[in-house]
Amino acid sequence: MKFTDGYWLLRDGVEACYPADAYQITAASDSLTVHAPVRRIERRGDLTTGPVVTVRCTSPMPEVIAVEITHFEGVLARGPQLALRRAAADGVEVSVDDEAAVLTSGSLAVRFSRGDTWRMDFLAGGRVLTGSGAGGMAVIQADGRPYVREQLDLGVGHQVYGLGERFGPLVRNGQTVDIWNADGGTSTEQAYKNVPFFLTDAGYGVFVHHSGKVSFEVGSEAVARTQFSVAGQSLRYFLIHGPTPKEILRRYTALTGRPARLPAWSYGLWLSTSFTTSYDEDTVSSFIDGMAQRNLPLSVFHFDCFWMREFHWCDFTWDPRTFPDPPGMLARLKARGLRICLWINPYIAQQSALFAEGRDHGYLLRRPNGDVWQWDRWQPGLAVVDFTNPAARAWFAAKLDALLDMGVDCFKTDFGERIPLDVVYHDGSDPERMHNHYAYLYNQVVFDLLETRRGRGEAVLFARAATAGTQCFPVHWSGDCEATFDGMAQSLRGGLSLGLSGFGYWSHDIGGFIGRPEAAVFKRWIAFGLLSSHSRLHGGWSYRVPWAFDEESVDVLRAFTRLKMTLMPYLARVAEEAHTDGLPMMRPMMLEFPDDPACAHLDTQYMLGDSLLVAPVFTADGDVRYYVPEGRWTSLLTGTTVTGPRWVGERHGFDSLPVLVRPGSVIPVGAVDDRPDYDYAAGVVLRVYPSPGAKHVITRIVTPQGEPAAVFTVDRHEGLTRVTASRPVPEWSVLLVGEPAPASVRGAVPEDVTDGVLLRSLPGELTMEARQ
Known part of the structure; x- marks a missing residue:
């Protein structure tokens, strides 16, 4: 003020x-x-x-x-x-x-x-x-x-x-x-x-x-x-x-408070029905079949608003006209290896059977005169659950618990921002102070239930509203963005700002929410979305399956989804830093390079963890301009190098964007490209990127549960490269990126590749040396 x-x-x-x-x-x-x-x-x-x-x-x-x-x-x-x-x-x-x-x-x-x-x-x-x-x-x-x-x-x-x-x-x-x-x-x-x-x-x-x-x-x-x-x-x-x-x-x-550890499956691709589209089990099955037929890895299927009947949001009851057998349907989906997410919000429409129940038991916010607070925006006559009432918290959680029994795995906790001031809370809270804090209580109730039922490390939300402390209940997504390049850039700025506010994980609607994106926007957004913490295909009034745009969208989605899956050994370690240290997975450049004044204002590119620079493309023709800090950086996709500090201008096809590896990094690449939850150490390839100053680099690999799996140490001294594993790891390999073939190798068989030399370890061997 x-x-x-x-x-x-x-x-x-x-x-x-x-x-x-x-x-x-x-x-x-x-x-x-x-x-x-x-x-x-x-x-x-x-x-x-x-x-x-x-x-x-x-x-x-x-x-x-x-x-x-x-x-x-x-x-x-x-x-x-x-x-x-x-x-x-x-x-x-x-x-x-x-x-x-x-x-x-x-x-x-x-x-x-x-x-x-x-x-x-x-x-x-x-x-x-x-x-x-x-x-x-x-x-x-x-x-x-x-x-x-x-x-x-x-x-x-x-x-x-x-x-x-x-x-x-x-x-x-x-x-x-x-x-x-x-x-x-x-x-x-x-x-x-x-x-x-x-x-x-x-x-x-x-x-x-x-x-x-x-x-x-x-x-x-x-x-x-x-x-x-x-x-x-x-x-x-x-x-x-x-x-x-x-x-x-x-x-x-x-x-x-720091963000909770998230289940490994949540890092895979999420597919939604979209917001107000018409769908039933046949529609859902056609989407999933289409993804499988096109070899598009899918981890989570999300049912948005109309899994419930119109004017009944939220009564937490499946619409019997379109979903006559919810338990059977969910069992069929889960048999295909999918997790299930349902859309919810903290509002109870007047037509919902829960309205009278909440009114009679005092579970809904009331006006000072004792009337239930209601209005007609969003749902006719809706009321708002009073989460300061322990009985209301238990009541709300019990409705969700029944859905977990049915086979649901997680919830999209939408809304929670338009919280009124002319109300009385059960515990006497100040309505002005509760306006923002309501989002904390709402998401806490749902997240606590999931942790109780699924265990720590297995709970995950897709939440929109938040305030201080709500970072403890991830994931959060950016909300209603326009399906344009401007909307894509707005979303990125919001995510980077949120990361600098204590939130470790973040997502957005791939393709945008408001309107139907042009195919070029959709394809560029796919690359950005799959190089984000969490990745979801979702829209407002039209489906977001890639073949609804063009066949190239299918190819682009396949390539970047599989790329993200192979990066899980790296991303899992970065995610663990979000949980243990409160550092965001998607980091503004200034967070990694605080002493480089050129990074201070950058908000159209970011670091994914500490080692990968990502510059999304915000144009249909593929023109992109981005900044490279000091050192020789290497493209993860092509192996080409660029030396900073300087600005770079490039043109990329829809199957590409600037993804550069920081000098001196070791990027562990997994052996699995069709799911996010696998043994990250087995068959891992350690991609070692040269740097004159990187003499001793440690890279940690964790299990999908966040526990230590292996620690690899790369030591370089007087032309000698030594890679050591902390424990026996079957069939791990080292790729010396952009380096000449070693003169001699102990404990490995060299294999020529396009961007370096691949050194394959012998089973059970802990040390490998390659003299340059």
């Missing part, structure tokens, strides 16, 4: 007070509290008027400092509020002298100046990261409503990222962002997934611990500051030190 009218004035109806003096300081062993009057205390009479701003600093974990700014402390605390995973750090130090008061956690410190000018700085290793100076921190009255505002210095050339899944430019500088979930598609400033967390390339990130609306002015109201404000009498935020963007994400997700 903007409060000022230029530099000198406040807007009409706004009154602001700013801390002026760290007048009184209370130091404890683990906290520092500053009582700051809004005017300098020159005489005793100055003590009789307020306000006084209280600033309390603590630390939940090393390298993270919490700052709570409070005006009136008598306001009742109303939930919800995201529960944090860390409570208090060890080794916090507090010191106070005549010049400053300082709280230190690890190498991070917050320092309050005791001079004539108000100043609060955050330092790491003695270097100032950012700070709040005179006129920054404030308690405000705007149109009769109280607010608390903070402004942190934004250094020259420093960039801000994150704040959820946003579809505009990746860098937030110059933008105004309201953290408020909305069902607005991917082509506006609204977002389905709003997260009050940003990170910078200046060594720190900020998480505002507030479930309701948070307004951010990123170098916009005050162009040299990042501003954030909330309505009410207090504001709490966490300053998170890196220094690298990866370390900031690790610490943020350690505080708010």
Whole structure:
């Protein structure tokens, strides 16, 4: 929210007070509290008027400092509020002298100046990261409503990222962002997934611990500051030190929760009926038969809205007119090796049999006068499930549990953004604070059920709405994008922004949702979609089977689906990093190359894990321009090389796009190309890519369950290449990419290939050497 009218004035109806003096300081062993009057205390009479701003600093974990700014402390605390995973750090130090008061956690410190000018700085290793100076921190009255505002210095050339899944430019500088979930598609400033967390390339990130609306002015109201404000009498935020963007994400997700480990089968291709299309079992079978006849690997089949009857969403009952035998149908599909996903949402239409049940038992949101809250958007007379009611949570979960008994494997948890404010919650939650947090509770109920029934590591959602903490319940997809190249680019920007907000996995509708894509758009989107964390063919009003476009679409889908399956030994390791470290599988270039200024604004390409650069093609003719960081990079598809740093312009057919391997990488390629869940170590080929500086490279292979399977070490010294396995692995091989045939080989038989030399290990042998 903007409060000022230029530099000198406040807007009409706004009154602001700013801390002026760290007048009184209370130091404890683990906290520092500053009582700051809004005017300098020159005489005793100055003590009789307020306000006084209280600033309390603590630390939940090393390298993270919490700052709570409070005006009136008598306001009742109303939930919800995201529960944090860390409570208090060890080794916090507090010191106070005549010049400053300082709280230190690890190498991070917050320092309050005791001079004539108000100043609060955050330092790491003695270097100032950012700070709040005179006129920054404030308690405000705007149109009769109280607010608390903070402004942190934004250094020259420093960039801000994150704040959820946003579809505009990746860098937030110059933008105004309201953290408020909305069902607005991917082509506006609204977002389905709003997260009050940003990170910078200046060594720190900020998480505002507030479930309701948070307004951010990123170098916009005050162009040299990042501003954030909330309505009410207090504001709490966490300053998170890196220094690298990866370390900031690790610490943020350690505080708010990390993504769950996902089942290996979820990384395969998902095929949907699409949104409002007409379908029955024969239609579904024709899609699956068509995929099999064309040798298109398929892992999951998704039933969208009309598995239920019209006007009955959601009653969780199959439409008997089109699906007379759901258990039999599901058994037939599962006999073909498929997993099953069903579309659901948290709304109960008036015509649903569950409406009266929910109304009579108090499971639905009510207006202050006791009426059930209803409206006619989406479904006539729909009501909203009250997930703050434990009985309603159990009731909703029981309906899904019956579907799991029937053979369903997972759910697409659609909607959850348009949550009303004129309601009363069962637990007394503040409706404004619950608006965003509702998505957390909704997805938590479904995910917890799946984990209970399927076990940890086997639960997966396809969710749209989210907020802080909802990253724990993956996967999330981008929502309603236009079936155009613009829509494709918007989706990518949203996914990269979400990854910088703590979400490890992300997907999108291949081909776009709104409208029917041209064949060129569909084929380009296929390549992008299969080089994403999760891959789903889905649309709005038309089917997305590839033969509905042209035969080349079939070929393109086959090639990239099989490519992704062979990359599973690599992708599984990257996915494990999402689970253990909170790092996204699809990474903005700046996350891997924070010291390369050319990467700061890039949002039309990304790193898939730490080793693969992917540049989707956003044109029908195949023209693409992308940036290559320093070193000699190698095309995964063709073996050709390009040396950076520089910009590259190329033209690609529909069966190709730039996928470059980072210098010095070892990419494990699996022996299976028709399913994502297999023994990743058996028959693996380690593709070793040269780099002058890569002398010792370790690549880990995990099982489909995320457990360690093998560790391969590649050592290069004075022309000698040695590859060692940590345990016996049958029939593993090494491909020295782009290198001449070795002069001698021990424990392997060399085989010429198009882009290098293949060295095949002998069964059970642990060490292999090849002298160059």
